[in-house]
Structure formats: C-alpha cells, structure tokens
Amino acid sequence: MVDGIKRVVVIESTHWHAPLYYSALQARDDVKVVGVSDSAGRTGEEVARRFGCNHYVSTTEMLERERPDFAFVFGRHVDMPNLASALIERRIPFAIEKPCGLHTADVLALRQRAEAIGLYVAVPLIFRLSDTLAVLREAGGTLEQGSFRFIAGPPQRYLAAGVPWMLDPDLAGGGPLINLGVHFIDLFALLADDPIVSVSAGSSSRMNGLPIEDVISIRLLTSGGRLGTIECGYLFPSDAALQRDFEFACRMERSYCVSREDGILVRSWQEDGSVSAKRHPARFETDLYYPEFVRRVLDESAAGAVPFAGLAEAQRALAVVEAAYLSAAQGGIAVDPRTFEA
CATH class of the missing domain: 3.30.360.10 (Dihydrodipicolinate Reductase; domain 2)
Known part of the structure; x- marks a missing residue:
C-alpha cells in the first residue's frame, strides 16, 4: 500500500459477474486497480483500459509484478482453488466468487490454509x-x-x-x-x-x-x-x-x-x-448488491475484521x-x- 492507496487486482475478468464490481472500485479514492488478468483473452484489455492499468494473460506474472494489497478473483470454477492458493501463498487478502471450487474438500483445504495465517477471504453470498x-x-x-x-x-x-x-x-x-x-x-x-x-x-x-x-x-x-x-x-x-x-x-x-x-x-x-x-x-434483483459487497469487503479487510461470508460458508454450501x-x-x-x- 502506497500513500494509503490499496493496490487491487482483478483476476480472470472474463466472468459475467466481474462488471458488477467495477463501478464500486472506481468510486473508491483509497483504491487503485493496478492489474487485470484474463487468460481467455476476451475482456482483459478493455477492462485494463477502463482502469488505466496493465493487462496480463498470466495471473502469476501479474501477482509477481504488481504486488497487490487485495484481489478480486473470478475465473472458471475448476481453476478457483489454484488461483486462491496463489494468493494464500503470497498472503494477499482476497474476495473470490462462489463456489470457490468443484469439491468441498478443495474449499476446506483453502479455508484451513487461510485460517492458519489469519488471511481475510470473502465470498459473495450476496x-x-x-x-x-x-x-x-x-x-x-x-x-x-x-x-x-x-x-x-x-x-x-x-x-x-x-x-x-x-x-x-x-x-x-x-x-x-x-x-x-x-x-x-x-x-x-x-x-x-x-x-x-x-x-x-x-x-x-x-x-x-x-x-x-x-x-x-x-x-x-x-x-x-x-x-x-x-x-x-x-x-x-x-x-x-x-x-x-x-x-x-x-x-x-x-x-x-x-x-x-x-x-x-x-x-x-x-x-x-x-x-x-x-x-x-x-x-x-441481486445484481444491485454487488457494489455493496465491494465496499463491504474492502472496509472489512482494511479494519482487520472477519468477513461477513467466507470460505467456511462456501464450504458448507x-x-x-x-x-x-x-x-x-x-x-x-x-x-x-x-x-x-x-
């Protein structure tokens, strides 16, 4: 974090929910989107232009170069455990779209790793x-x-x-x-x-x-x-x-x-x-609540609070x-x- 501005990345922007987050991110004076990844090559460049940041095909490269303070994670359900693991390994707090994986065992493993280091992880159970x-x-x-x-x-x-x-x-x-x-x-x-x-x-x-x-x-x-x-x-x-x-x-x-x-x-x-x-x-209309989700998780993570919904709730569902x-x-x-x- 530089001068109180939280560096945020968007991971795998080709997801139909991702655009629901953007207006709330742009409205924050204490947030700067510094990178957008899109391995599918469909929306990443356009979203990166919107935020005036870099576009990446590789999420790993983006995390290494941009060193974010927070991440919003989308992507295919099958890929979510690996994307989340990369963030847990780097101790980067994040919000990840449901269901967070294909199997309960995958989400349980993520939860245990995140809880062991006290890492903030939120899930939009909207x-x-x-x-x-x-x-x-x-x-x-x-x-x-x-x-x-x-x-x-x-x-x-x-x-x-x-x-x-x-x-x-x-x-x-x-x-x-x-x-x-x-x-x-x-x-x-x-x-x-x-x-x-x-x-x-x-x-x-x-x-x-x-x-x-x-x-x-x-x-x-x-x-x-x-x-x-x-x-x-x-x-x-x-x-x-x-x-x-x-x-x-x-x-x-x-x-x-x-x-x-x-x-x-x-x-x-x-x-x-x-x-x-x-x-x-x-x-x-549930789409209306995603901007509030963005505001909520950014505030909770900054305050060191427990997420209102996280991996434990995703695991149960x-x-x-x-x-x-x-x-x-x-x-x-x-x-x-x-x-x-x-």
Whole structure:
C-alpha cells in the first residue's frame, strides 16, 4: 500500500459477474486497480483500459509484478482453488466468487490454509446483503420452514457471455444448483441456525439436452427438524425486461413471509392471538448488491475484521451441493452433507 492507496487486482475478468464490481472500485479514492488478468483473452484489455492499468494473460506474472494489497478473483470454477492458493501463498487478502471450487474438500483445504495465517477471504453470498434477509430477520426468530424457487434464463446465455465452460460439469461442477442454488442453501442455513443433516434431490437434463442439469429440486432437513426446499434451473424465457422467476415462502417462529411482486408480505401472530399483515418493499434483483459487497469487503479487510461470508460458508454450501448431486444420481436417497466436510 502506497500513500494509503490499496493496490487491487482483478483476476480472470472474463466472468459475467466481474462488471458488477467495477463501478464500486472506481468510486473508491483509497483504491487503485493496478492489474487485470484474463487468460481467455476476451475482456482483459478493455477492462485494463477502463482502469488505466496493465493487462496480463498470466495471473502469476501479474501477482509477481504488481504486488497487490487485495484481489478480486473470478475465473472458471475448476481453476478457483489454484488461483486462491496463489494468493494464500503470497498472503494477499482476497474476495473470490462462489463456489470457490468443484469439491468441498478443495474449499476446506483453502479455508484451513487461510485460517492458519489469519488471511481475510470473502465470498459473495450476496443474499446476506439483501433486503430479503433484512425483512426475514425483522420478522423475528429462526426459520422453521422455507421454500425457495429461482429459475434463471436458458444456458445459451453463457455461450453468449463467452463462458462456455459453464455448461461443462468437469469445469463448472454442475449446473444451476452449484451456480445459483448455493445462495439459497446459505440463506436457509443462516436463518435456520441448525446443522443440515440430510439432503435429497431429483434433477432433469431432458429439456436442454446438456450434461448439466436443466432443473433440480432439493430437500434439506436439519438436526432440529427444520425443513427447506430449493428449486433452481435454467428454464426461464428471459429478456432485458425480466431475467428470472424468483419466489419464496418462509415460516419464521411467529410469522409467515412470502415474496410478492412489489416486496415481501409478512403475516404475524400477535400476543392477543390476532394476525397482522404488512408489506415490506424489497429489491430482488441481486445484481444491485454487488457494489455493496465491494465496499463491504474492502472496509472489512482494511479494519482487520472477519468477513461477513467466507470460505467456511462456501464450504458448507458446497457440501450440500455435492450431497444433492449424489442423491439425484442415486434416485433421491437421503445423503448427509457432513460426510463431504470430514
């Protein structure tokens, strides 16, 4: 860090989430982006021009030459463990896109290495910054039952974005569950505050004809008997006006919260036995929260704070993903996700 300015790098800029970070980085007077790497050779030069910095094909060369104080890590899921390892080895704090790897064991190894040296590592489990979480928290108590559905646009959008690897399970780890479902696994686990001990799932690849799932439905059961269901897929006829189908319903201890087009309806039991109803405005477009993620992690790392979401949470979510894929492959049998974290 020179004159109080944190030197930041962007690793593997050819990722559809990377542009969501740029405006927040440019808005910081205490941050200078000094390098952009892009081994795919698609967006790196343009992004580097935007920040007035150097462009690299090799992340290793960029880290050696630029000596950053912080990194934002993107890239293919299969490459994430090696990219993260390079930063841990150099003791460079970073934020890394989910799922952080293909397997729980990879993320566990990263977590153990980072924790051993006290290194800051954040993961954008973005619903932790959302209006949705704020309203559910305000409703009070723990989550007793939750149902979440998130159906995104068709997989061809990843071809258009220049990331065809997202449709290859050997490179991406799977389809919508590992890409989208991790957010709702994390949200359920956070609100239930109870270990997930059983996962069962069913999936289909019939409609899009790809080796990744088109749609998957999973059931989560905690040690205390709390129940969650998550359905996600690449099926929605999306366009610029409407990109996805998203809805949820959550039973909290004394209230029932359900998504509506204009926000969240909360129906609560009062002390006298009556029921109150209130609509809360909520922004469901998750892209809106990434600038806040950038601000949050830069401030947390500068203050020496613990990340609001990190490798421990990514590890827990990925264990559930692996359990769900195993369950679906074996006809929906129940699988304990903790076996993947041993």
